[in-house]
Amino acid sequence: DAGVIQSPRHEVTEMGQEVTLRCKPISGHDYLFWYRQTMMRGLELLIYFNNNVPIDDSGMPEDRFSAKMPNASFSTLKIQPSEPRDSAVYFCASMGTGELFFGEGSRLTVL
Amino acid sequence: DQQVKQNSPSLSVQEGRISILNCDYTNSMFDYFLWYKKYPAEGPTFLISISSIKDKNEDGRFTVFLNKSAKHLSLHIVPSQPGDSAVYFCAASKRTGKLIFGQGTTLQVKP
Numbered sequence: 001d002a003g004v005i006q007s008p009r010h011e012v013t014e015m016g017q018e019v020t021l022r023c024k025p026i027s028g029h030d031y032l033f034w035y036r037q038t039m040m041r042g043l044e045l046l047i048y049f050n051n052n053v054p055i056d057d058s059g060m061p062e063d064r065f066s067a068k069m070p071n072a073s074f075s076t077l078k079i080q081p082s083e084p085r086d087s088a089v090y091f092c093a094s095m096g097t098g099e100l101f102f103g104e105g106s107r108l109t110v111l
Numbered sequence: 112d113q114q115v116k117q118n119s120p121s122l123s124v125q126e127g128r129i130s131i132l133n134c135d136y137t138n139s140m141f142d143y144f145l146w147y148k149k150y151p152a153e154g155p156t157f158l159i160s161i162s163s164i165k166d167k168n169e170d171g172r173f174t175v176f177l178n179k180s181a182k183h184l185s186l187h188i189v190p191s192q193p194g195d196s197a198v199y200f201c202a203a204s205k206r207t208g209k210l211i212f213g214q215g216t217t218l219q220v221k222p
Contacts, residue, residue, distance in 0.1 A: 004154070033209075033210070035212070039214075040214070041113065041214060042117070042200060042212050042213050042214035042215045043155070043200055043202075043212035043213075043215070044212075045209065045210070045211065045212070048209060055209075056209060091154055091155070093154070099145060099157040099160065100147075100155075100157065100210055101157070102147075102154030102155045102156070103154050104152070104153055104154045105152075105153075105154055
């Protein structure tokens with residue numbers, strides 16, 4: 001298995017633009033998580049899904065952030081409009097039983 | 112509210128010596144704890160875990176200790192090697208699938 005696949009690996013955009021981050025979890029994993037890495041809070045959980053259903057989105061910073069999982073093999077995290085303070089590395093992770101497997105992350109820079 | 116805390120942002124040790132990374136948590140409902148290791152430009156990878164029914168789990172050079180009464184866990188690396196230099200994240204879960212991470216500790220092992 002190729003592991004958790006995220007795209008893009010890097011994105012630079014201007015404030016106000018829409019950003020869409022994508023994730024393909026490991027096949028057969030029932031859970032999918034979106035995390036954001038910041039210096040202050042480390043790996044901050046934004047939202048997670050179980051069997052494509054959002055279970056807990058209490059970590060989503062504000063209404064500018066939204067996430068979807070239309071099927072078991074794909075999820076998106078969208079920021080609209082983006083702001084400079086959204087600049088961070090965003091990780092997707094999936095889990096079957098046991099530990100999380102992370103993607104390599106999407107580094108977002110909002111100018 | 113940071114439920115999982117790693118109060119030391121960085122740690123430097125000499126090759127061959129012991130590295131001790133610490134983690135505190137506030138939620139007594141957590142019953143599963145994990146350590147993840149992260150190299151630059153890569154996603155975190157699972158290192159070792161411990162269930163709340165144990166107080167120690169060992170895997171090669173890595174040992175995790177859990178003190179439930181103090182709500183504290185630690186990761187010991189003996190002997191430390193330069194390849195161990197990375198960011199280490201502590202994480203906790205209530206077995207609901209939701210992993211809460213700490214801020215991370217950057218370990219540098221000097222040759």
